[in-house]
Amino acid sequence: MLDSTNGYFNSEPEDHNSSISVYSGKNKECICSSEVGHVDAAPVENPSPPQVDTTIAINRPRRTRMLPSDDNMYAQLRIYYQNVRGLRTKIDELFVAATDVDYDVIVLTETWLNDQINSIQQLGPSYTIYRNDRDPSSTGKTRGGGVLIAVSNRLSSKRNTINNNGIEQLWVNIHIQDATICVGVVYLPPSSADDANVIQAHVDTALDITNSLEPNAVHLLFGDYKPGLIWKFTYSGCASPDPSESTFSRSSIALLDGMSILNMSQMCTVTNTRNRTLDLLFVNEEASKNCYIFEADEPLVDIDSHHPPLAVTQVCPQRISFDEILEDRSFNFSKADIPGLNNSLQNIDWLNLLNHAIDVDVAVDRFTLTLTDLFRVHVPAPSPRNKPPWSNRRLRQLKSWKAAALRHYTSRRNPFTKQEFIIASSNYKSYNRFLYSRHVSKTQSNLKRNPKSFWSFVNGKRKENGLPSSMFLADELESTPRDICDLFVKHFSSVFKKASACQLKLNAVFAMFLVMC
Structure with missing residues (x-):
């Protein structure tokens, strides 16, 4: 039975509202996500409610005023990057997390996907997904590798047709009014990361992409390069290898020379638990003017100790204009x-x-x-539907508290505010995981009596409703x-x-x- 005393299991459906917070520092304003959910979506027969940790009291936040909607403001493209070390066992976890995020672009490496796994299972209907899975015929390996770029359906995007040269790499062009933002990603396995010829082939492909772009296009290239270099920030705002601590192999020299030819700078200095930077972000001159990168406060899936997740804010030179793809009204x-x-x-x-x-x-x-x-x-x-369908008032209250804790932590980074955010996030994740598991369990048990709910569950995971994307x-x-x-x-x-x-x-x-x- 549900406990109605404290309202913890109040299942009253309400609209699902997203929330964002603003981080200000060093004359920069970056929108930080408070949407990322981390769940274990395996269905259970008799799910039990999670216990809410109240070690630190978090007051219900007041409504915060959003940034003014001024035509002269710069648009911020919010990008999430993570090496996920396999998605085959994390599909439900990623799907539930995607219902909370509000990133414009999600970039993932080491997806471990194949052609038997449909893209619509990954991030739900809010994103257009582009993939380049590992090819067993060229690599001789049946698992591992693979890259993915997901672009919000609010943005017009198109895959950039290239010759991959047997490398797991991918580029997508995002069109914003009359400007183009090109987002690329590459994964180099350990056997290829030390091969200067592979690095050169990758640089040649990146050069072809650069030559195909408009003069003022923004170009961002994420990659798991494993170059063996120690990066430090310079006065120019970009990062460069530390000569005293870095190891300059033939492959790392080929990478540095190639990016120099492309006139691209490395921006990431976020280190892993071994004080190394394996995941890099190269940007062209147009992007480097307004590109800000941080370690993401919350991951979409479990963090690999070698690959901390990254949150990137790319400030665009003009306001984003979302294409009107669908009719602005549905009919019942x-x-x-x-x-x-x-x-x-x-x-x-x-x-x-x-x-x-x-x-x-x-x-x-x-x-x-x-x-x-x-x-x-x-x-x-039609009447507005619950988003996600398992959401209720209590879940949104926990999400609001988590957003308040995140704003507090980003404005005052200290051990106390960090612990406050960890507790609020843990409470939200636990309850979200419980509600989703209960939702899946109910759908399974009601399959014979109410098949319509089953197909509603299936359609909720589809990219489109009847028409292909x-x-x-x-x-x-x-x-x-x-x-x-x-x-x-x-x-x-x-x-x-x-x-x-x-x-x-x-x-x-x-x-x-x-x-x-």
Whole structure:
């Protein structure tokens, strides 16, 4: 039974609100995530409630004023990077964590994925996922390796077609108004990290990418390079190898020379438990002006001691404009006013509306716009759903406390504020893990009695609802709506007829439509 005394297991559904905090220091403002959840999503038969640690009291935070929405403000692209050391056993953990994060881009190395694992299982419907898994035919290995870049669906993105030269590397172009941000990632296994020829092949690919970019494009390249170098910050704001402590092998020299040719600087000095920096971030001159990197306060999955997670804020030269990919309103046709809609359809003079269209495209636009306007009048919008579906008031309260603790910690970094944040985060993660496990258990037990809930659970993990997010034609892969439409045009171009020929049949087609109505 649920304990209603303290409201800990209050399952009242509410809207899921995200929260962010602002870190200010050294004349820099960076948005720090307070969304990252870390869970163990394995379903249990009879889940027991976690105990909330109240060693340190955390008061309910007041509402904080967000940064003003000024057109002259710079947009901040928030990027998360981590070497995850395998996702095969952490798929549910990553999925639940992704429901809390608000990163624009997520970059992962050592994913250990293969073609039997669908991308839509990883981060849910909020991200478009690009992968380059390890190829057993070229490496002779069936596990390990692999890289992944996930871009928020609010941003327009496209995979950069390259020749990988047998290297696990990947580049994605993110389009922001008239500017481009290119995000790349590479994973070099220990057997290749010391091979100067592999490093040179990687640099050659990066050079091809650089040459394909616009002059003012921002280029960021993440990588698990293992160069054996000790990095220290310089007065220029970038990092350089310490000559007295670094080991300059042929591969590390090839890497430094190649990045020098590319005019890219290394920004990361975050060290692991052995005081080494294995994961690097190279940026071009345009990116280095406004690029800030920190160790992430919370990981998406368990941290490997050799690879601390990174949080990067790239300040863009202009405000981000999110593409409107989907219709701005959904319709709940199960509650539609069918008689009223039917009456409105019959009262429209379709022939007069469509007869004066100059071509088929204009006619279709008029037809679609007319139907949409009628839907807005006679069909209500669906009720907002819980995000995530297992969320409740108590979980969001714990999340709010965690966000307050994170703001406190980022503004006053000391052992007490760190412990305060750890406790708040642990409370949130434990309860989130419990709710998700209970949600999965209920879905499994109700499969026979309520199969609709099972399919709702499955669809909640899908990238799309019926329409694919990307499509192939021969060797071409497109992921944006316009490019997908162009693929259809190319495929059916042999049977297209000119608009003038189609216009002759337009009246007859819509006359048949009226008869059917």
